[in-house]
Amino acid sequence: MQNLEGKVAIVTGGGSGIGRATSLLFAQQGARVVVADISLENAQATVAQIAEFCGEAIAVKVDVRSDADCQRMVEQTLERFGQLDIAFNNAGIGGYPHLTADYGVENWQRVIDINLTGVFNCMVHELKAMEAGGKGGAIVNTASIMGLKGTISGSAYCASKHGVIGLTKASALEAGRHGIRINAVCPGYIETPMTTTGDDLVADKLIQAELRRAAIRRMAKPQEVAELVAWLSSDKASFVSGSAYTVDGGVTAG
Template identity: 45%
Template sequence: MSEVRRLLDGRRIMITGSSSGIGASAARLFAAEGAHVALMARRKERLDALVEEITAAGGRAVAVPGDVASDEDVERAVAVTVDTFGGLDAAFNNAGYAVAGSPIHETDRAVFDRIMDVNVRGVWNCLHSQIPAMLSTGRHAAVVNTSSIGGVRATGAAAAYVAAKHAVIGLTKAAALEYGEQGIRVNALVVGSTRTEMMEEVLAQAPDLETSFVEKSVQKRMADPVEVAQAAAWLCSDRSSFVTGASLSVDGGWSAV
């Protein structure tokens, strides 16, 4: 009997926002599915601990602390990925920033700037540095960008966050069109309410939001981060080879109603 090939065997993947939540779950899952993972986030201690965990389980991982809002940090992360693993085959651009919603006229400009810097410029910085590395391999590649249900409709989240996640979908579609003929697929995840550390911080500021989030899901619950990571793993794999420019809903049915 032939050996069953793992979903991501041998693929070299960069994951941002990987110190907790969806990103950390993706790091563990991708490594278990055979990928070599480069982990980028601002919290070095958490990244180092995660790399140690993955390595102890027999996987390959490297930590690259940095902020996706910094083009220099992103360029360094891509360079470390290529130097460590010999190339870049896929990326999960998952880093994000959100705060509890407030009316536009009451939102501090600094909050607007940070939301845009992480969620929009961060994805732009990643695409800008990752795509040349992918093109240089001569292999098919895949990018997955994390958007949100807020990327397809107003949800009650901060208007800046809604605008930013709409922009992520726009960047995804544009990149899919520009690079499809060169073998790079680019897709987005439309993520519903997920029980991450960042979500817990938002709920601490606005506890009533949890009831609202659960009620809007057809499944009447919030997602576990690994459920989102599973969708990202499929989009990074060759099993989604005819999927590009898509916005895949992983929202418990929220966008179906």
């Protein structure tokens, strides 16, 4: 189904994982996509996959910690496609598995800068473009189930994702008068480089313990999160704003 026909979408962190899956799904549903990532090579690889089924996309190198990068990303979108209808602010990192007292201010600041300030930097320029366009829009931010609860050795990550949910709700109240909807998705444990390429035995044991208590006892595929993002970005979700949706197989149900 071409639910996003005629739309233009930005996806940050589009070079892998949930971002790549969402970029592909957006294009399959008819959107023209700006694939933004700190790795231009990874972004270009996503664009190449989109081109395989004749979708239209461009790759942009973006470090979301940089306000100038985020501004340039939106400017390039408008220069190439003339509009911005959808933004999926998904770029993020997993943080460092240390207790709060041992975390260190540099590690803390890096997680907050990427996961929370990065979303803010993107939204500032996306909102201005959507407001100027006068046709509304949809923004989806990637939070986490750790934005809804706590976890040992994850204070910075939890704080950043709680912040994304707060930012989403506050901004949704502001943007509604412009016809812009803003929501967040809260993934659980997804098969992405963030969860499958580390060597942290403690974190792996915690994940496996949580999955044993879940309703659906497995990790999700990135595509399963992308489907929710695409729905929230489409006109089918026209009365949905200011919400945070879990997609976690029931991890947080118990």
